[in-house]
Each structure stands twice: as structure tokens, then as C-alpha cells.
Amino acid sequence: MNDDPIAPTPPExxxxxxxxxxxxLSPEELRKTIIHAQELLNFQDEVPSAIEPQSGDDIIQVTEHDSYTEVIxxxxxxxxxxxCPHGPYLYHVTQEPHPDGTTKAYWRFIGNVPLDDE
Incomplete structure (x- = not known):
């Protein structure tokens, strides 16, 4: 557990x-919780998050903002x-509309970020 006084603010x-x-929870338990929560959303026929890890990715943190999602x-x-592993890296992810009416996640690389000691 991280005792940093500037902890993320939970969603309203x-x-x-x-x-x-x-x-x-430990970082590993949090990662497993994220996976389970995504599975529950899919099971309930909810629209899955645009933030889906690709093979070889280890998503550490996801923070929603008004116009983008911050992913480390x-x-x-x-x-x-x-x-290995490389990073951690910071990305800003936005939903980009396409001419056919669909949207696709656009990942913009921001740069390296320091990894907090666990």
C-alpha cells in the first residue's frame, strides 16, 4: 500500500x-480487481472500456478526465x-470518431513517468 498523501481521488x-x-489492496490485487471488474461489465452487457491492455501490457493506473483518459x-x-518491463509510460487516450460513424481509441504517448516504490 502506498502512503503517499496525494492519493487519487475516487470517482463520485x-x-x-x-x-x-x-x-x-496490493498492486497485484488491484490489477486482478480491475480484470474482474471488466469481466463483470462485459457479463452485464455494458460497453467495455476503451482501455484494454494489449498482449504484453501491464496497466498500472487509469485516471478519467473530461476529455481524455490518462493511462500509465x-x-x-x-x-x-x-x-523488461519497459516504462512505466504515460498515455492520453481519446475516443476518435471515424467517417463510418464508429469510434476508436487513440493512444497518444506522453512520456516516461517515475514508478512509485511499492
Whole structure:
């Protein structure tokens, strides 16, 4: 657990007990919680998040903003790479409309970010 006084602010309407429980989880438990929450959304026929990890990605943090989603992730390139994982990297993700009426997630690379000690 990170004792940083500038902790992320939970979204409005999230139950206080759930916020408290999430704050007690380890980074690995949080990642598993994210996966399970995404599975629950898909099971309930909700529109899945545009933030879907690709093979080799390890999403560390997702923060929603009014016009974009901030994503911090690490990338694993292959099993023989001694420098893996790479990052963490910061991206801003927006939903870009296409002429056919669909939207697609556009990932804009912002740069490296420091990884907090766990």
C-alpha cells in the first residue's frame, strides 16, 4: 500500500466501504480487481472500456478526465529481453470518431513517468 498523501481521488458515487477496501489492496490485487471488474461489465452487457491492455501490457493506473483518459502502463516486449518491463509510460487516450460513424481509441504517448516504490 502506498502512503503517499496525494492519493487519487475516487470517482463520485463510489461507496466509501469499497474505496476503503481498494485502498488496502496490493498492486497485484488491484490489477486482478480491475480484470474482474471488466469481466463483470462485459457479463452485464455494458460497453467495455476503451482501455484494454494489449498482449504484453501491464496497466498500472487509469485516471478519467473530461476529455481524455490518462493511462500509465509498463510494456513487456519478449521473454529474452533483459530490460523488461519497459516504462512505466504515460498515455492520453481519446475516443476518435471515424467517417463510418464508429469510434476508436487513440493512444497518444506522453512520456516516461517515475514508478512509485511499492
Amino acid at each position: 458515487g463510489l461507496p466509501e466501504q469499497l474505496v476503503s477496501d481498494l485502498n488496502e 502502463k509498463q510494456v513487456y516486449c519478449n521473454e529474452t529481453c533483459d530490460d
